[in-house]
Amino acid sequence: MERRRFIGTGLAAAATLTRANAAAAQTPGVPWSDLQARLGERLRVIASPFEAARRAPSSPETAEFFRAARNPYFLGDNPALTQSFGWAGAWQSSPSGRVVEGHTADDVAAAIDFARRHRVRLAVKGGGHSYFGGSNAPESLLIWTRRMNAIAMTDAFVPQGLAQSPVPAVTIGAGAIWGDIYRDVVVRGGRYVQGGGCMTVGVAGLIQSGGFGSFSKKFGIAAASLLEAEIVAADGKVRIVNEARDPELFFALRGGGGGSFGVVTKLTLRTHDLPATFGAVFARIDAKSDTAYAELLERFVAFYADTLFNPVWGEQIVVRPGNALSISMVFQGIERDEAAALWRPFFDWVRARPADFALAGEPAILAVPARKFWDAAFLRTLPGIVLQDDQPGAPEDRIFWASNREESGQFLHAYRSAWLPAATLEQPRQADLARALFDASRHWNVSLHMNKGLAGAPDAVRAQAAQTAINPAVNTAFALAICGAAGPPAYPGIAGHEPDLARARANADKVAAAMQALETRVPSTGTYLAESDYFDANWRSGYWGGANAARLEAIKRHYDPDNLFRVHHGIGA
Secondary structure (H helix, E strand, O other): OOHHHHHHHHHHHHHHHHHHOOOOOOOOOOOHHHHHHHHHHHEEEOOOHHHHHHHOOOOHHHHHHHHHOOOHHHHHOOOOOOOEEEEOOOEEOOOOOEEEEOOOHHHHHHHHHHHHHHOOOEEEEOOOOOOOOOOOOOOOEEEEOOOOOOEEEEEEEOOOOOOOOOEEEEEEEOOOEHHHHHHHHHHHOOEEOOOOOOOOOEHHHHHHHOOOOOOHHHHOOHHHHEEEEEEEOOOOOEEEEOOOOOHHHHHHHOOOOOOOOOEEEEEEEEOEEOOOEEEEEEEEEEEOOHHHHHHHHHHHHHHHHHHHOOOOEEEEEEEEOOOEEEEEEEEEOOOHHHHHHHHHHHHHHHHOOOOOEEEOOOOEEEEEEHHHOOOHHHHOOOOOOEEEOOOOOOOOOOEEEHHHHHHOOEEEEEEEEEEEEHHHHOOOOHHHHHHHHHHHHOOOOEEEEHHHOOOOOOHHHHHHHOOOOOOHHHHHEEEEEEEEEEEOOOOOOOOOOOOOHHHHHHHHHHHHHHHHHHHHHOOOOOOOOOOOOOOOOOHHHHHHOHHHHHHHHHHHHHHOOOOOOOOOOOOOO
């Protein structure tokens, strides 16, 4: 089926399923008419497409719905849906009964006031990417910020109440997603703003989790760029917060976790001079024996430590059970020829040993003017790099990385992360790191995200990160190791579309074994809250460290004493 027609059919299917379930979400005793009188059409009933699909699992509408779930824009545009459909043994997507489609901070304040007075559970959704299902809750009132997506750049921003020199910045509505932000700031504006790698992630959730992008080794975590925010706290007041006004609440918004302290409605982020170029290196190397693979990993660790451990380089490698090393690295500020020269000794070493190693094609090394890196028109000319939002009438610049397609609608089996200390890049510990990667790869794929550790970043970048709530271990970590498993879009109780729970359990065991093997030789110093284990018992210390966690708990008690805002593994949970 032609893709635009196919996604359109999926959208129609979701609408049909929603109408069929429109009688859902009756909450006895709650005077919804009072909130309706205040908000009008911005308050409406929503229903779960999953419930209708459960009643008609073999219908064409249900089939098209699950196919359309591979489009992250399809999921993000529907308040009833989340970007992940669930996590085996943990949660499943459970849409709220009603939604307030926020257009202004006053809309959000009305919803919060109502929920507080009538003890209604709240959920908040911007991009909807939480792996823990933080943007949904059954029988709740959803505050949906998707329409609050204005983006405005300025050359001279001064936070309210602060006497400081103006700085270039961008003010962003909480519902904006990073693809749109990069379009306006980088492609059109010629500036750089530190955001996330996935183009459909929402700005507010990323900032509140800390926030890493491909070039964080150069520009820092996204939370450190936050200059000011507009937020509605549990008392229903609209606040402007920064280092001078409600500084403790401002601290909590910079990495303290989304959904715990209030509803962010607007953020102002510092922008940076745009590098001349962005580029990437892609390669896959297959080793022909376990011995050769162990040697390959030792060689790469030494090469990374000597050549790539600096602010120029970001993104990741993946070690795989089949003795394969996948390389997907990015760079900034240098030309293609310089990047190729840096990599030549490593690739020449691989080519010189055909009995031990095979390159899966020639390594791809490319560089583009930085303004082209998120330019939809340009990216569509590169085969296999991006996919398009094919919903009827979707603008042509609604693209997403093809590599993110498998995450759309996924049903998670397991997910873990660990910061790896930079000390392991020093001799003689490089051998331990390489062996840890080899041992872990016997069980499952493990990726090292070099951009998600700030060791090797400029001193100023690490100093700024130290002022946020994120675990201080990020400043001494060279990378974040991530190991996860997921299946395609699925949902419990829908015949023909149920998750394979036996496979999920088996995969979760393999993920656990891989991370245990890694951390036996290279103990973790913490974990990143946005990409972590739902079942982690030590999440507070892992996410924030002891001192920051205690500080966040005090902030929570002050601004939300009745715990109106609560999410799994959130402060106050």
